Amino acid sequence: VRFAVFNPWPVYGSGGAAGWPLAPRHALPDRVAESAARALDLAELADEVGFDYVTVAEHHYHGRQGSAAPIVAAAAISQRVRRAGIAVLGVALPLANPVRVAEELALLDALCGGRLLAGLFRGTPNEFLVYGTNPAQSREMYEEAVDLVLAAWTEPEPFGWLGRHYDFRTVAVWPRPVQRPHPPVVTAGNSPGSARYAAAHKLWLGVSFGSPEHAAALGRIYREAAAEAGWEPAPEQLLLRHFCLVADTDAAAGELVRTHQFGNMARRRPDPVLAAVAAAMNPPAPAPNGTTAAGAPAAGLLPTRPLFAGAPDTVTAQIRDFAAATGFGFFDLIFNDGNLPYAASRRSVELFGREVLPHLKAAAGTARGRRAAP
Amino acid sequence: VPVDGFSTGRVDAAGVEVGYVESGSGEPVVVVAATGLDPLCARLARGRRVTAVALPDGTARDRARVLGAAAAALGLGSYPLVGAGAGASAALWHAIDAPAAVSTLVLLAPDALGRSTDPAGPPAPGPAGRPADAEIDAALAGCGVPTLVLFGDQDDRARHGRRYRAALPRGVFGIVYRAGRDLVTDRPAAVSEWVGDFLDRGPAFAVTTRSALLHQ
Numbered sequence: 001v002r003f004a005v006f007n008p009w010p011v012y013g014s015g016g017a018a019g020w021p022l023a024p025r026h027a028l029p030d031r032v033a034e035s036a037a038r039a040l041d042l043a044e045l046a047d048e049v050g051f052d053y054v055t056v057a058e059h060h061y062h063g064r065q066g067s068a069a070p071i072v073a074a075a076a077i078s079q080r081v082r083r084a085g086i087a088v089l090g091v092a093l094p095l096a097n098p099v100r101v102a103e104e105l106a107l108l109d110a111l112c113g114g115r116l117l118a119g120l121f122r123g124t125p126n127e128f129l130v131y132g133t134n135p136a137q138s139r140e141m142y143e144e145a146v147d148l149v150l151a152a153w154t155e156p157e158p159f160g161w162l163g164r165h166y167d168f169r170t171v172a173v174w175p176r177p178v179q180r181p182h183p184p185v186v187t188a189g190n191s192p193g194s195a196r197y198a199a200a201h202k203l204w205l206g207v208s209f210g211s212p213e214h215a216a217a218l219g220r221i222y223r224e225a226a227a228e229a230g231w232e233p234a235p236e237q238l239l240l241r242h243f244c245l246v247a248d249t250d251a252a253a254g255e256l257v258r259t260h261q262f263g264n265m266a267r268r269r270p271d272p273v274l275a276a277v278a279a280a281m282n283p284p285a286p287a288p289n290g291t292t293a294a295g296a297p298a299a300g301l302l303p304t305r306p307l308f309a310g311a312p313d314t315v316t317a318q319i320r321d322f323a324a325a326t327g328f329g330f331f332d333l334i335f336n337d338g339n340l341p342y343a344a345s346r347r348s349v350e351l352f353g354r355e356v357l358p359h360l361k362a363a364a365g366t367a368r369g370r371r372a373a374p
Numbered sequence: 375v376p377v378d379g380f381s382t383g384r385v386d387a388a389g390v391e392v393g394y395v396e397s398g399s400g401e402p403v404v405v406v407a408a409t410g411l412d413p414l415c416a417r418l419a420r421g422r423r424v425t426a427v428a429l430p431d432g433t434a435r436d437r438a439r440v441l442g443a444a445a446a447a448l449g450l451g452s453y454p455l456v457g458a459g460a461g462a463s464a465a466l467w468h469a470i471d472a473p474a475a476v477s478t479l480v481l482l483a484p485d486a487l488g489r490s491t492d493p494a495g496p497p498a499p500g501p502a503g504r505p506a507d508a509e510i511d512a513a514l515a516g517c518g519v520p521t522l523v524l525f526g527d528q529d530d531r532a533r534h535g536r537r538y539r540a541a542l543p544r545g546v547f548g549i550v551y552r553a554g555r556d557l558v559t560d561r562p563a564a565v566s567e568w569v570g571d572f573l574d575r576g577p578a579f580a581v582t583t584r585s586a587l588l589h590q
Contacts, residue, residue, distance in 0.1 A: 157536040161551065
């Protein structure tokens, strides 16, 4: 079993501003600097209390998720943690030059001593507005870009790439990743099709939010498709991302969740532009603002509260039950969101690391430091 | 090998009668004829004199000698040369044996290399091919002809591409996405564009000419 602290890198103080994109005028200099310092501080704490990975992700144009350049953020974190691995979960691949992504992740793998977990994601619908990515082609672009990144990491000689969406006459990535043949790769598997894709390509499965039943169903599809492809994923290759809040008592945790609406992603306003992007995706995707492609509310799609919340004993039991029900063995947990006071997030990470993580590790018989296989 | 718009002919290649088809005008290009290459020949014939030569059965090196004799009999002088599969092996040997005749070489999914342990990665799945041919491995290092080698990413011999790239002094290796062994059949327009560009510009085809200008 593996545990990561996923830091959305919120710009504290900007969370009350609504809408996407969020006007950059809300990004006040002192808040931006303070948020970066807190992100590094939280990473150091996660490392100190025993988490296996510190995670960053790519999201754009909003203060809730301020790591638009996740590899830059990860590079900074890599120089502050001593034992934990670095998880970039993930890069929004259709937005970027895949060769550049391969180069930067390879360098990051060197910076963190071969402890990189690389997420190659398609991106949420709003991301396709950032650099003018055609949503209808994003699936094709994504799948080709994954193959190109893997080729760039593993081909020992310079090569050209005659793709459908990418055309490179010369590719020769230096440095190659420290991990061979390449760092473990996670892909987002929030739909049956993407879960099957991950299995067919022998990539790790990453599921964001959703209910235990939803995760279990995707996990089943993933394992069945992996068996068809001739391999069997380990539990740690099935990753769940969700909110987590640990406090000294169940009551205190509940109060923090209620007061600060921690983990409530379903309170955003419907946005017709984002709904149009989602509708243009192939197949159409739920819009990221809690609406369906047609603009109707999508109840249950996004979380309204943390899946794991309470005193340490409570959270231990919740995660143990989730793992038993779903077969997932990697928990990428969000302890901060810009609304929850930072001190509470810090305390939550500390309690998890000291009073939850050791029990779950002991029960699973895993200790930090065992290198994951690609 | 009939191709729409191409005329047919026969030529005496040092005692071996060789059939060919021909179309277009301008600088010559010789193609070792094989099934599935029609779209490529048609594309190349828009700006060149394309001669597709049907070689008799035999070893790759014997076929290479016939190829050279046929091209000489047709008065082609120095020319770019394109081969696919087994035809690529003949084209490669011709470039090795007669470098003055071959200005540029394109090998599509060539089968010239035999089985080899690949120190750079896991072995390719599927058939391993013939036993290694020490003669061709040694000869590649002496081939100074600018050479483009293409393999489809679905081809179980795709990893041979890196061996050509490593051994050929002026070799360029390209991976054709979503293509198997019949590259031209799977990706006709894309492969034809790369081959045509390589014939036009040689290794300098790595310099893009695609405009980045969106609006005046």
